[in-house]
Structures are given as structure tokens and as C-alpha cells.
Amino acid sequence: MGKTWTIARKELVSFFDSLMAYILLVVFLGISGFFTWWYGADVFMAGQAELASFFSIAYWTLFFFIPALTMRTLAEERRTGTLDLLLTKAVTDRQVVMGKFIANLVLIALALLCTLPYYLTVVSIGDVDHGAVICGYLALLLMSASYIGLGILASSLTQNQLVAFLIALLIGTCFHLLFGVVASAATGAVGEVLGFLGMGTHFDSMSRGVVDSRDVIYFLSLAAAGLMGAELRLAKRGLK
Amino acid sequence: MKMICGLVAPDQGTIRVGGHSVSEEPQIVRRHIGYLPENNPLYEDMPVLDHLRFSAKVQGVPEGRIRERIAEMVRVCGLDAEKHKRVGELSKGYRQRVGLAQAMVHDPEVLILDEPTTGLDPNQIVEIRELIKEVGRAKTVIFSTHILPEVEATCDRILIISKGRIVAHGSPADLRRQAQGRAVLNVRVEEIDASIVHSALAGLPGVELVETRAQGGFSLQCAPDMPVARSVSTLCAERHWPLTELHSPGTRLEDIFRDLTLN
Numbered sequence: 001m002g003k004t005w006t007i008a009r010k011e012l013v014s015f016f017d018s019l020m021a022y023i024l025l026v027v028f029l030g031i032s033g034f035f036t037w038w039y040g041a042d043v044f045m046a047g048q049a050e051l052a053s054f055f056s057i058a059y060w061t062l063f064f065f066i067p068a069l070t071m072r073t074l075a076e077e078r079r080t081g082t083l084d085l086l087l088t089k090a091v092t093d094r095q096v097v098m099g100k101f102i103a104n105l106v107l108i109a110l111a112l113l114c115t116l117p118y119y120l121t122v123v124s125i126g127d128v129d130h131g132a133v134i135c136g137y138l139a140l141l142l143m144s145a146s147y148i149g150l151g152i153l154a155s156s157l158t159q160n161q162l163v164a165f166l167i168a169l170l171i172g173t174c175f176h177l178l179f180g181v182v183a184s185a186a187t188g189a190v191g192e193v194l195g196f197l198g199m200g201t202h203f204d205s206m207s208r209g210v211v212d213s214r215d216v217i218y219f220l221s222l223a224a225a226g227l228m229g230a231e232l233r234l235a236k237r238g239l240k
Numbered sequence: 241m242k243m244i245c246g247l248v249a250p251d252q253g254t255i256r257v258g259g260h261s262v263s264e265e266p267q268i269v270r271r272h273i274g275y276l277p278e279n280n281p282l283y284e285d286m287p288v289l290d291h292l293r294f295s296a297k298v299q300g301v302p303e304g305r306i307r308e309r310i311a312e313m314v315r316v317c318g319l320d321a322e323k324h325k326r327v328g329e330l331s332k333g334y335r336q337r338v339g340l341a342q343a344m345v346h347d348p349e350v351l352i353l354d355e356p357t358t359g360l361d362p363n364q365i366v367e368i369r370e371l372i373k374e375v376g377r378a379k380t381v382i383f384s385t386h387i388l389p390e391v392e393a394t395c396d397r398i399l400i401i402s403k404g405r406i407v408a409h410g411s412p413a414d415l416r417r418q419a420q421g422r423a424v425l426n427v428r429v430e431e432i433d434a435s436i437v438h439s440a441l442a443g444l445p446g447v448e449l450v451e452t453r454a455q456g457g458f459s460l461q462c463a464p465d466m467p468v469a470r471s472v473s474t475l476c477a478e479r480h481w482p483l484t485e486l487h488s489p490g491t492r493l494e495d496i497f498r499d500l501t502l503n
Contacts, residue, residue, distance in 0.1 A: 006297040010286075017285055081281030085342075088245040089298045090271040 003091050007099025008106070011073070015107055020069075028065055028111050032057050036118060049126030054118055055136040055207045062108070062144055063176050067168035069107065070151025071161045073100045074230065079159040093234040097156075097227050101148055108144040112137060132209035139206035142219035143199060147172055149226025156230040175199045175222070241354050241384060245275045257350060271300060274343035278354040280335055284328035288319060288338055291327055292345055299346035313341040317371065333364035340371060351375060353383035357390060369394055388493040398493075402501040415496050427472055428457030428485035437481070444471045457485055 015021040036054040037044075045053075077083040086096060122128055147168075154168035155161075180198035183191045195201060202215040242248040244255055246266040255262040257269045283291055292310045301309055314323055317337040322330055327338055336356065343351060356372065357365045372381055373394055385391060391398055392412055400408040400415075408415055429437045434452065441458060442450045446466030451459045462468040469486060476483040 003298055003300070006294065010283075010294050013290075014283070014285055080284075081277060081279060082283055084242075084247055084277045085275075085281050086298070088247055088270060088273070088275045088277075089295065090267050090300050090346075091298055092267065 004095045004099045004102065007086075007091070007096060008102040011100055011103030012106060015103065021107055021110075024065060024069060024107070025111050025114060028061055029114055032061050032115065033118075049122050049128045051118060051122055051128075051133050051136060052207065054115065055140065058112075058115075058140050059143070059203055059207075062140065062147065063172055064169075066104075066108070066144060066147040067151050067154070067165050067172060070104055070148055070155055070168060071164040072155065073104070073152050074155040074234075075159050075161050075164040078156075079161075087234065093231050096234065097152060097231045100152055101145075101223075101227055104148045104152070105141075105145055108148070109141060112140060129209065132207075135209045135211055136207040138211070139203050139215075142206075142216065143203055146175070146199070146219045146222035146226070149223030149230075150175075151226070153226040153229040153233070156233040241275075241352050241382070244352060244382075245273055246270060271346065272349050274346070274348035274351045276339045276343045276351075276353045276356055278358075280339040280356075282327045282335065282338060282342070285326060287326050288323045288330070289314075291338065292342055295342040296345045301346050309345050309347065313345050316344075316374075317341040318367075333360055333367065336360060336364070336368055337371070340368070340375075344375065349379055351379055351381045351383075353381065355384055355386070357385065357387065365390070388497060392493055400497060400500055407500045408496070412493065415493070425460040425462055425468055425472070425488050426453070426457060426485060427460060427483070429476060429481045430484050432481050440475060440479075441472065444468065444475065446471070 012021075032054065035057045074083065077086065087093070119128075119133055150171050151164075151168040154171060155164040157167060158164050175197065176199050178198075179194045180200045183195035183198055185191075186194060196218070202218050205212060206215050243250050244257065244262060246262050246269060249263060258272050260268045260272075262269050283294075286294065289310065292313055293306060296306045296309055314320055317340055319334070319337055319341060322334050327335065330338065340353075340356070343353070353372070357368050360368060369390060372383065375381060376394070383394075395412070397411055398408070398415060399406055427441065438450055438452070438458065441447060441460060446463045446468045447460050448463055449461040451461075453459050460468065460472075469488065472486060473483060475481075
């Protein structure tokens with residue numbers, strides 16, 4: 001665990017050193033703030049003290065931001081050769097992948113933490129369903145974990161960051177949109193399976209304040225699948 | 241080299257480092273190995289000290305010893321003046337030192353260096369070579385290079401690998417001895433008619449072939465283990481010929497290398 005942390009900390013430091021983190025925070029807060037408070041179906045339209053509109057906006061902004069964040073994790077290291085350096089140290093492939101995963105998740109958690117003023121504002125307006133807000137944040141965090149896992153998998157497949165970004169977006173689109181759309185058209189068992197695979201149903205039920213273990217398991221298993229895929233890709237060298 | 245470090249799996253056979261199999265116990269093996277990959281990849285945006293600290297932690301150096309090890313590396317590799325700079329700002333020579341420092345920071349028993357001196361200027365090459373020699377006194381250093389004088393200057397044991405096979409193996413002296421079928425002697429005698437000297441030399445025991453050199457004098461191909469040089473000097477002394485050159489150019493490692501890899 002110590003080495004996983006070492007790698008995660010190094011990643012985080014380099015996020016903040018390379019301005020990547022600040023740009024992400026500013027743009028994420030800018031976009032989600034704009035749509036939450038100013039434009040379209042904003043908080044004031046709801047006529048209720050709740051953050052549902054923010055959650056549904058963050059649902060989309062994170063979908064685009066996370067691939068941009070994860071695209072460099074392994075692709076860049078492979079391109080510059082530092083992956084060889086890292087993999088010949090006394091660390092397991094899993095520690096490398098997990099370290100990167102944790103670093104990305106912490107950064108996203110930080111971004112979400114920065115939206116705390118939204119919550120405080122809404123609290124000052126009226127009675128807030130605190131449970132629903134906590135669930136909403138939890139849903140965002142879990143969804144981020146899934147996309148980070150898939151993004152790291154995409155990043156492990158190539159040494160080109162742009163390709164990694166697009167692959168991550170492609171995989172993401174399947175879960176974010178396609179499965180849901182197809183599921184609503186299909187009927188019977190196929191529709192049910194696809195409906196379950198779609199991100200939307202799980203996210204919606206959770207951000208409304210219903211924590212179902214099936215939803216949690218869904219998010220976590222997506223993340224785990226991505227990370228295991230990335231680890232397999234690294235281990236493709238035929239070693240234990 | 242990549243196989244020893246556990247980066248590529250062997251197609252067949254096993255590799256053991258200190259009794260531990262590379263494919264069965266890679267974690268243990270890697271702790272005993274310091275590796276400097278070809279082209280020396282480093283995290284460009286990390287300051288030198290942070291980079292060393294990261295390498296030390298990842299290699300499992302105990303927390304209490306990290307400071308001491310880093311200080312030691314900075315001293316041995318001469319990084320003191322540059323230790324606060326980012327790796328990306330360093331010159332190639334200093335980058336190479338950082339590469340060596342990060343490979344040695346956990347005090348490995350085996351150091352594996354893949355072409356450590358390529359792309360350096362002559363002064364830097366000498367410095368890195370000195371560093372390798374110094375480290376080599378206490379540890380096993382395996383390094384690959386295409387610069388053969390470097391091999392002569394630093395190595396105790398040489399392996400020449402051609403198309404994936406070991407074609408020669410031994411100390412520099414061993415390799416010379418193996419190639420001694422081609423011992424050559426350069427002779428120059430002045431004032432005497434060349435054809436007389438030629439036939440006299442050809443008649444000496446142990447001389448297999450006499451060639452006239454373009455720049456004057458003769459080049460003798462000698463049978464191994466024959467005192468040809470001595471017989472040449474005796475011959476000239478008996479006939480009062482002025483002998484102005486008598487030396488063996490030796491077999492250069494380059495010749496041995498070309499011989500072994502071209503066939």
C-alpha cells in the first residue's frame with residue numbers, strides 16, 4: 001500500500017506542477033457553475049432548494065473531463081519510456097495502476113469539494129434534503145471512479161494521448177448514452193441487460209437519494225474491470 | 241538486459257539473479273537490480289531530489305535511510321550543483337548522472353546499464369566511465385556498448401553477442417589469445433634491397449606470409465607461440481642490417497569483433 005501511495009502522490013504533485021490540475025478545476029467549476037446558476041434549467045427554475053440540476057450537469061461535464069485527465073496516465077509514460085523505468089522498480093503492475101487511479105480520483109474529489117459553496121448557497125435559500133445531496137455527490141464520485149478506471153484502460157492501450165482520449169470517450173459513450181438508448185428501444189431480456197449496463201439509470205436513482213447496493217456494485221465493478229484490463233495490458237510481458 | 245530486469249519475458253530458459261528466478265519472483269529480483277534503460281528516460285518535470293526520493297521509496301528503501309542514501313548519491317554522482325533543478329533543465333551529462341543515481345539509490349548488488357555513454361561529449365564520457373569503474377569495485381556492473389575502447393578501459397569480462405548468440409566470452413586478454421592465430425609483426429629494414437630482405441624474412445621459422453606494406457617495410461603473418469621477433473632481430477644483427485622498426489601492432493578488439501560478428 002505504501003508504494004501505491006508513493007506513486008499516487010507523485011502523480012498528484014505532477015498534476016499540480018504541470019498546471020493540469022488548476023486548468024481542470026477552473027474549467028470544471030466554470031462550466032458546471034455557469035449551467036447550474038445562470039443558464040438553461042438552472043437551480044432557480046426548480047423552485048425548490050435542491051442540487052439536482054447541478055448533479056445532472058456534472059454528470060455530463062465529468063463524462064468529458066475524465067478522459068482528458070486520464071489520457072496521459074500510462075500513454076505518456078509509455079511514449080517517453082518512463083514506463084520501463086517504473087516497471088523495473090520493485091513495484092507490482094497493480095500498484096502502478098492503483099496509484100494512478102487513486103491520484104485521478106483524489107483530483108476529481110477535490111474538484112467536487114470545490115462545489116461545496118453551491119451546497120452552502122442552497123442551504124441558505126431553503127430546506128435542503130441533506131441525504132439526497134450526499135447521495136448525489138456519492139453518485140458523482142462513484143461514476144467518476146468508473147470512468148477513471150475505463151480511462152486508464154484506454155490510456156494503457158496506446159502511446160498516443162489523443163487516441164487514448166478518444167478510446168476512453170468511445171467506451172464512455174457506450175455506457176453513458178448508447179446502452180440506455182438501445183435499451184429503451186429493445187424489449188425483453190436484451191433491453192433489461194442493456195438497461196442495467198447503462199450509466200443513466202444507476203446514476204439517476206442514486207442522485208435522487210436512493211442508495212441501492214446494486215448501483216454501487218455496478219460503478220465499482222466498472223472501475224475494477226477497467227483497472228484489471230490496464231493491469232493485464234501491462235502484464236502482457238508474460239510475467240507473474 | 242530487459243529480460244534480466246523483468247521487462248520482457250524470456251522465450252525459453254530461466255534467468256536467476258542472486259538465486260531468485262526473474263519470472264517467478266520479479267519483485268525480489270528487482271530490489272537487487274539497478275537499471276538504467278537506453279536513452280535514460282526520466283520524469284522531466286520532477287526536481288532531481290524529488291526524483292531520487294521517488295525512486296528510493298518505490299524501491300523500498302526504509303524511510304529512515306532515504307535522506308542518507310540520497311545525500312550519498314548526490315555526492316557520488318556529483319549532482320550537488322544541480323540537485324534543485326528539474327530533470328528537464330539538465331544537460332545530457334547531468335541527466336545521465338541522475339539516471340545512474342536513481343538506479344543506484346537503493347544500493348543494488350547488480351547494476352545494469354544499457355549504453356550509458358551514448359550521446360555524451362568526450363569529457364562526460366570519461367566522467368561517467370570513471371563513475372562506473374568506481375561503482376564496479378564493490379558491485380556487479382553489466383553494461384552494453386558499441387564503443388570498444390570503452391570496453392577495454394572498463395571491463396573485466398566481455399561478452400560479444402551477434403544475432404542473439406554469444407560468439408565470444410572472456411577477459412580482454414582471453415579474447416586476444418583466442419584471436420592469436422592472426423599475430424602480426426611489422427618489420428622495416430633500411431638501405432638493403434627489398435627483395436633480399438623479403439626472401440630472408442620468408443625463410444625464418446614461424447613466418448607464414450610476408451607482405452610488402454604500402455608505406456614501406458614488411459608485415460609478417462606469424463604462427464602463434466613462435467619467437468619470430470627474436471629471430472628477426474638476430475638475423476639483422478648477423479648480417480649488419482639496420483633494423484629501424486620491429487613491433488607487433490597487437491590485435492585490436494575491433495578486429496576481433498569484426499572477425500566474430502561478420503562470419
